[in-house]
Amino acid sequence: MADTHGAAVSGHGPGGEVTKRDMIKLVATAGAAIGVGALAWPFIDSMNPSADVLALSSVETDLKPIAEGSGITVVWQGKPIFVRNRTPAEIKEAQAVQLSQLIDRTDGLDKQRVKAGHEQWIVLIGICTHLGCVPLGNKPSDPRGEYGGWFCPCHGSQYDTSGRVRHGPAPLNLPVPPYAFTSDTKIKIG
């Protein structure tokens, strides 16, 4: 306490030099601060996903009902997941795109975004990488934008049939969630 009120009890020596009392105060304050800090952790951690939320971490999806040229939305960890059955024309178009044409070039090749042998299926986390809206385009009647994939109604971002952003403001491609084919017509997401 550097102010005048506290001087009488501050414990500093007459010349203001460091004393044993200063050391004791420092240790006591540090001890209390560490204790309170340690106690804060359970409170903060209680806001992290709880065990039951973590347990909802995978879903199985049947691909049979999805007609060629359209997609469905399934929920995984509370997020919309697009599963789309691409037409041969769409696949060809997606494969022909060069990295130089892309805004986001990481995982930009179509073959990096599908499972080998299952090129017909594209699985994406359906959250616009701009500000989080869900783009339109699963149904053939939806607006799909100039690139035939998805169109975000919020600020006009456009994605192609591989889920790559082709027109801003979104900066990144739609991410591919972890998934695997459990049979030819079933996938397990997560």
Next chain:
Amino acid sequence: MAGLHKSDFANPVINWIDTRLPVFTMMQKEYGVFPTPRNFNYFWNFGALAMVNLVIMIATGIFLAMNYQPNTELAFASVQHIMRDVNFGWLLRYVHQNGASMFFIVTYVHIARGLYYGSYKSPRELLWIFGVVILLLMMATAFMGYVLPWGQMSYWGATVITNLFSAFPWIGPKIVTLLWGGFSVDQPTLNRFFSLHYLLPFVLVAVIFLHIAALHITGSNNPLGIDVKTPQDTLPFHPYYTIKDSVGICVYLIVFAILVFFAPNYLGDPNNFIEANPLVTPADIVPEWYFLPFYAILRSVPDKLLGVCLMFGSILVLFVLPWLDTSPVRSARFRPIYRLFFPLLIISVVVLGMCGAHKPEGIWVTLSRLGTFYYFFHFLVLLPVLGKLEKPLPLPESISQAVLGGRGGGPLPSGAAAKPMEKA
């Protein structure tokens, strides 16, 4: 009165704020240099402990509320979800649950301290009245909190306590319907109890602020019950009482931790592990331990209305206590007869608590009547009369004289006093 404050703080940031809003000066005045009687014993720790406890309740409560569902279908399961799934949820809940018990232990000791040392007497009557308001708010908060987990005891406790109001003729049943928001304890009741359980602790914060504000006008009482006369009777609050309170807080936290980590359900009722069932009342229904003495008073008389009136009266009588006690001497140390009766009051409350925990049969009925009789006799008859009859012991001249008399007036810790004391 407008104008900037002239701040003495050297730190430029603190000085800048303090000049515009002198909160640092206020803290320095009220908790730094605040002149505090030099002769406090450890009973003077319990107010600070209660404040710490309230902070703990609010912190754990807010985090519990993030996962709790005030819905009769979901409440019980959401508390189990807190216990099993939420990270550290078990800790938050056990701290909150046992925190309520700790809160009452601390507050009851705090009140007993006030009764023994006459802290309710002039000029601290208003301070005392705020204290009784705090007690009532705490009780309401704890009662409604206990309903939230929606176990059998929650449900039947809520039913019984709200039904107390039905004892009042004519308006009684209307009050009960109003409290319930229906014709039994149900969804509307649970929902509003949650709302109020969240609100009341913040009302408590406000009333405690007034309690402390009033304290800082009158100054603290002390174990001798005599007024502070000279600066030699006092010590600056910091560091003397910040340290003494810190010692108390450490002991308090150890006791609290033992409860939470080794006996978290010791004070709880096993029936509350069963989800509420509006069609089956558990065989033994008892309130939480801190309500037992009042519960015993309620059951001590066979008349419904009289029982309810006595129960509420047992707290309301505390409001007028400053005027019931006619003795001008505060501390029981100098009241030889009051000092003998004081333990009887404590014993009567403890015995009432034991009666509350047992079925009202045989000896327990007699004991609860004796306890109730003594409780009211003490406040309504003994205190008014004793003040007139009792001859108090001579009071010491001053706090410093009484404190330093025994130790021969040796040198004092630096800052404790400006000049050496004369020998007593």
